[in-house]
Amino acid sequence: MTSLDTGLSRADAQNAAREVRKRKVQAFLFVVPLLVFVVLAFVAPIATMLYRSVHNPTVANLVPETLAALSDWSGETLPDDAVLTQFAVDLKRMANDRTSGQIADEINRALPGMSSVVKATARSLRRVDDADLATNGAALLLAANDRWAEPDTWRALKAAGRVYTADYYLTSVDLEHTAGGGIVQRDTQIYKKLYVKTLRMALIITLLTILLGYPLAFYMAHASDGLANFLMVFVLLPFWTSLLVRTTAWIALLQTNGVVNSTLMATGITDAPIEMLYTEFSTIIAMTHILLPFMVLPLYAVMRGIDSSFMRAAISMGSRPLGAWYKIYLPMSLPGLSAGALLVFIISVGYYITPALVGGTDGQMISNIIAFHMRESNNWELAAALGSLLLLLILLLYWLFDRFVGTDNIKLG
Amino acid sequence: MKKNLTLLATLALTASPLAAQDLTVTSFGGAYGAAQKEHMIDPFVAETGTNILFEDYGGGIAEMKAQVEAGNIQWDVVDIEVIDLERACAEGYLEVIDQSVLPAGDDGVAAADDFIEDALANECGVGNIVWSVVFAVNTENGPGPQTIAEFFDTEAFPGKRGLRKRPQVNMEWALIADGVAPEDVYETLATEEGQARAFAKLDTIKADIVWYDSWSQAPVLLNDGGAQMVQSANGRIFAAIQDDGAPFQIVWDSHVYDLDVWAIMKGTPNKEKAMEFIQFATRTVPLSGMQDVAYGPTRRSAQALLPESVKQDLPTAHLDVGLKADGIFWADYGETLGEKFNEWLLQ
Numbered sequence: 001m002t003s004l005d006t007g008l009s010r011a012d013a014q015n016a017a018r019e020v021r022k023r024k025v026q027a028f029l030f031v032v033p034l035l036v037f038v039v040l041a042f043v044a045p046i047a048t049m050l051y052r053s054v055h056n057p058t059v060a061n062l063v064p065e066t067l068a069a070l071s072d073w074s075g076e077t078l079p080d081d082a083v084l085t086q087f088a089v090d091l092k093r094m095a096n097d098r099t100s101g102q103i104a105d106e107i108n109r110a111l112p113g114m115s116s117v118v119k120a121t122a123r124s125l126r127r128v129d130d131a132d133l134a135t136n137g138a139a140l141l142l143a144a145n146d147r148w149a150e151p152d153t154w155r156a157l158k159a160a161g162r163v164y165t166a167d168y169y170l171t172s173v174d175l176e177h178t179a180g181g182g183i184v185q186r187d188t189q190i191y192k193k194l195y196v197k198t199l200r201m202a203l204i205i206t207l208l209t210i211l212l213g214y215p216l217a218f219y220m221a222h223a224s225d226g227l228a229n230f231l232m233v234f235v236l237l238p239f240w241t242s243l244l245v246r247t248t249a250w251i252a253l254l255q256t257n258g259v260v261n262s263t264l265m266a267t268g269i270t271d272a273p274i275e276m277l278y279t280e281f282s283t284i285i286a287m288t289h290i291l292l293p294f295m296v297l298p299l300y301a302v303m304r305g306i307d308s309s310f311m312r313a314a315i316s317m318g319s320r321p322l323g324a325w326y327k328i329y330l331p332m333s334l335p336g337l338s339a340g341a342l343l344v345f346i347i348s349v350g351y352y353i354t355p356a357l358v359g360g361t362d363g364q365m366i367s368n369i370i371a372f373h374m375r376e377s378n379n380w381e382l383a384a385a386l387g388s389l390l391l392l393l394i395l396l397l398y399w400l401f402d403r404f405v406g407t408d409n410i411k412l413g
Numbered sequence: 414m415k416k417n418l419t420l421l422a423t424l425a426l427t428a429s430p431l432a433a434q435d436l437t438v439t440s441f442g443g444a445y446g447a448a449q450k451e452h453m454i455d456p457f458v459a460e461t462g463t464n465i466l467f468e469d470y471g472g473g474i475a476e477m478k479a480q481v482e483a484g485n486i487q488w489d490v491v492d493i494e495v496i497d498l499e500r501a502c503a504e505g506y507l508e509v510i511d512q513s514v515l516p517a518g519d520d521g522v523a524a525a526d527d528f529i530e531d532a533l534a535n536e537c538g539v540g541n542i543v544w545s546v547v548f549a550v551n552t553e554n555g556p557g558p559q560t561i562a563e564f565f566d567t568e569a570f571p572g573k574r575g576l577r578k579r580p581q582v583n584m585e586w587a588l589i590a591d592g593v594a595p596e597d598v599y600e601t602l603a604t605e606e607g608q609a610r611a612f613a614k615l616d617t618i619k620a621d622i623v624w625y626d627s628w629s630q631a632p633v634l635l636n637d638g639g640a641q642m643v644q645s646a647n648g649r650i651f652a653a654i655q656d657d658g659a660p661f662q663i664v665w666d667s668h669v670y671d672l673d674v675w676a677i678m679k680g681t682p683n684k685e686k687a688m689e690f691i692q693f694a695t696r697t698v699p700l701s702g703m704q705d706v707a708y709g710p711t712r713r714s715a716q717a718l719l720p721e722s723v724k725q726d727l728p729t730a731h732l733d734v735g736l737k738a739d740g741i742f743w744a745d746y747g748e749t750l751g752e753k754f755n756e757w758l759l760q
Contacts, residue, residue: 100503101505108749113749115746116746119503120745188756257637257639360624375479378479
């Protein structure tokens with residue numbers, strides 16, 4: 001139809017359309033590397049993390065027959081001997097394959113203290129011959145440890161055998177399933193406290209960077225170009241220095257016989273060294289230092305763009321300097337302040353290396369526990385659940401920020 | 414799924430610096446690592462021309478577990494404390510070693526008779542040293558505690574205590590300090606009440622503990638004043654006193670003695686080379702070299718080579734006041750107590 005209206009032949013229109021398509025494809029090809037990178041490095045890991053936090057097939061793969069036999073068990077009494085014998089046979093096979101440790105870990109997560117029971121039983125069953133085990137498995141299992149006679153143990157096995165589960169999220173907020181199916185507080189409360197502590201520390205760090213960064217950025221923005229550039233080097237130099245070097249420098253400064261303590265003692269301010277390293281205090285002070293450029297740079301960029309005649313006009317019309325700053329300058333520098341605060345806060349919520357190095361046990365943040373579950377306890381599912389909650393928390397905070405401050409009010413320069 | 418994640422991680426990190434190595438041997442570093450390098454690694458490299466990357470780790474099975482479960486084996490040979498060996502072997506992180514290929518001692522006695530009993534007790538390892546976890550005090554500011562009970566007495570002996578950040582040995586010590594007889598320690602620790610009792614005792618010094626991860630940090634903490642007393646492998650303190658003249662004292666009361674073995678990571682592509690290294694490193698002469706850091710060799714033929722003067726510094730001279738580390742207990746309870754310990758740390 002268009003071809004008739006514009007006087008173009010059908011062939012011309014097709015050519016033009018082909019040309020447009022070609023350009024679109026070309027443009028798309030340009031962004032393909034970025035797209036692939038984003039998918040591989042960002043979308044895929046996060047999707048995997050979310051999936052992992054609810055999906056754990058380990059037990060289902062290790063003892064499928066036992067779980068099948070358990071499927072129509074009421075959960076009230078001890079399962080019948082056929083189930084017990086099947087599990088005893090499975091346990092011997094796993095002991096020989098060297099996989100009994102895996103199932104012990106998994107059952108232990110559902111019912112703490114079971115790891116030693118499973119492992120010791122597996123070790124004793126290794127020596128029993130197959131025929132004996134097939135006929136007499138249940139009795140051997142019950143003889144190996146009293147806990148095999150408790151329905152709780154089998155409920156734990158059944159629970160551990162579920163491929164999809166929300167239990168890791170319950171653990172992340174210090175809750176657990178009871179035998180009856182209800183949800184109660186866990187005996188040891190760890191993670192909720194850690195989330196609160198992480199947010200509190202991030203908030204303190206953000207406030208400290210504002211306190212230190214705002215006056216500095218203000219001074220730099222209104223200094224002569226030469227002086228501003230000179231000062232900028234001092235902001236950027238630590239920014240370019242390795243994170244590890246800066247963190248280690250704080251260790252040298254804050255340790256028991258470090259620079260700060262020897263100075264305090266030499267000047268007679270204190271008699272004995274103050275314990276500063278491996279505390280929450282040292283984590284906060286080192287992170288404030290490390291994150292300060294993230295506050296200063298956006299603030300400086302925005303303040304450079306503020307015309308100083310506004311302030312002069314306000315003062316010449318009778319406003320006090322502080323009042324003029326509050327009414328004129330602060331609202332105009334707010335986009336930079338928002339950007340800096342958001343950057344510092346979000347980076348510090350997920351910070352890992354500095355608390356790990358200078359935090360001791362007192363200054364640990366949620367990211368350190370996630371790393372612990374990834375690297376040491378090998379509970380990747382719980383690590384994924386904790387990580388997903390952290391992601392959710394940050395999205396929630398961003399939403400709140402958008403509600404009250406507005407994301408249009410963010411400016412990096 | 415772990416494989417996929419690891420693949421992503423590997424893609425992200427691209428070139429691995431380990432690619433050029435024929436064999437990666439992992440041990441505990443510090444003075445002990447230096448002695449192993451001098452008497453085992455360097456002679457082996459000279460004799461066979463193999464490139465060896467000699468790495469450090471802090472002990473425990475976590476890193477082995479991660480490598481095996483992710484199917485990404487980075488180590489070939491690893492030095493393991495027997496307190497962790499049973500668990501690592503039972504959970505399938507180590508290869509089974511054919512002990513019949515071990516060479517006879519230099520005096521001609523067959524390996525099976527030359528090695529001390531515990532050295533070949535586990536099918537996944539070949540004994541390397543007899544060593545001990547002791548505590549040491551810095552005597553610069555006067556004498557320190559002389560018993561485990563005094564180590565837990567913060568009133569009589571104020572100051573920071575450096576402890577290795579894991580339940581092993583700390584739990585045993587807490588019970589002994591609380592009055593449990595050494596021979597009942599593991600039996601007590603197997604019960605809920607015993608575990609609660611150990612944590613309660615550790616609570617009394619919790620505020621004064623400086624945690625460290627790797628044995629090599631122990632003498633450093635004692636030296637720079639980070640702690641007034643530290644838990645340590647005996648050889649590290651011995652080396653600091655011997656080589657640097659440090660004002661340290663080793664306290665043998667209730668030391669927990671153990672063996673270290675050489676083991677091979679499960680699934681390593683260099684298994685033959687790894688076995689070749691272990692055969693070399695556990696011959697009489699390389700083993701006797703471990704006396705440099707006051708660790709007893711695990712071959713009788715190597716013990717015969719030791720001068721009288723070093724024998725009093727070896728754990729074997731103090732067995733009457735010591736407790737033998739129970740690898741089987743820790744194989745069974747390592748996971749449970751590890752988790753409880755970590756929760757206790759965070760409380």
